[in-house]
Amino acid sequence: MRVFHKARLYFTLIVFLTISAGQSIAAYNVSCRSAIFSNSTKKVRYYGKRVHERVIPASTTKVMTALVVLENLSLDSWVSVSHNATLPQPSKIHVRQGEKYKVRDLLYAVLLSSANDASVVLAEAAAGSHWEFVTMMNNKAKKIGAKHTRFANAHGLPTKKNDQYTTAYDMYLIFREALKYPFFREAIKHRYKTIHSKDGRQVGLKSHNKILFKGWRKNVYGKTGYTHSAGACFVGTIDKGKETLIIAVFKCKNRWDDIKHIISQYAGIRL
Numbered sequence: 401m402r403v404f405h406k407a408r409l410y411f412t413l414i415v416f417l418t419i420s421a422g423q424s425i426a427a428y429n430v431s432c433r434s435a436i437f438s439n440s441t442k443k444v445r446y447y448g449k450r451v452h453e454r455v456i457p458a459s460t461t462k463v464m465t466a467l468v469v470l471e472n473l474s475l476d477s478w479v480s481v482s483h484n485a486t487l488p489q490p491s492k493i494h495v496r497q498g499e500k501y502k503v504r505d506l507l508y509a510v511l512l513s514s515a516n517d518a519s520v521v522l523a524e525a526a527a528g529s530h531w532e533f534v535t536m537m538n539n540k541a542k543k544i545g546a547k548h549t550r551f552a553n554a555h556g557l558p559t560k561k562n563d564q565y566t567t568a569y570d571m572y573l574i575f576r577e578a579l580k581y582p583f584f585r586e587a588i589k590h591r592y593k594t595i596h597s598k599d600g601r602q603v604g605l606k607s608h609n610k611i612l613f614k615g616w617r618k619n620v621y622g623k624t625g626y627t628h629s630a631g632a633c634f635v636g637t638i639d640k641g642k643e644t645l646i647i648a649v650f651k652c653k654n655r656w657d658d659i660k661h662i663i664s665q666y667a668g669i670r671l
Contacts, residue, residue: 428665430658433631433651436568437662440576441643446666451569452548455650458625459491459514459608460571460635461556461564464537465522466507466587467578472526472536475504475583478598479525481517488516488555493603495521504583505595511587511623512607516555523554530554544577546570558627571648575622575635579644588621588636609636610656616671620647620659634659640667 437447509515523533552564593605622636631651
């Protein structure tokens, strides 16, 4: 009788813990303003929250910057730093006027360390001027179906007119296009990278993607963004078998927790 009683107590405890765990999962409130999580291989959406609502892209803008650069410049070509490229506010790698860098190294700086100055160097090299490059960015957005996106610069820093915006769905489309380039897929996986100017100046880079340092079971590779007005943003990818999943979150209070919850809950991937 005592054995039966103990077994019933253990069973009750297990049921209670299981229900409690389920309730805690269900009770989680995604903090971001807008989000999308889709299987880009099968084009199936797992989760969406205000996917077509206008949001500020912040440094997720640099995904489009990288995409346009990859379409227009050779990775091993050298590009020169203008005075104008030294002017943007941080994040930056503090390029110096007259220095030369390989395109691939500046792309690492853009995608890992979110270098605003490196973005301008690449924009000027690809288009002749920063503003011509922005036109190329906006034309590319329209071409791939990101119809509710407008970029005002190559780095995502705020403008006085506040005239740049995107949507979670549009950024999903942009990121999906960028993933077609092997260099882009490789670059976003780095935690650290060291680059050099042509005259030998060494610059150390560290990824702004904190997921790479959290020790999760699987990493989510992508591009961060943050400004006061945009809040915390992220667009990235994780594989599930042979399938590629893409997540984008904007204006988050708990960016990393949101990402972990959405991927775990809606794709069944243990992180």
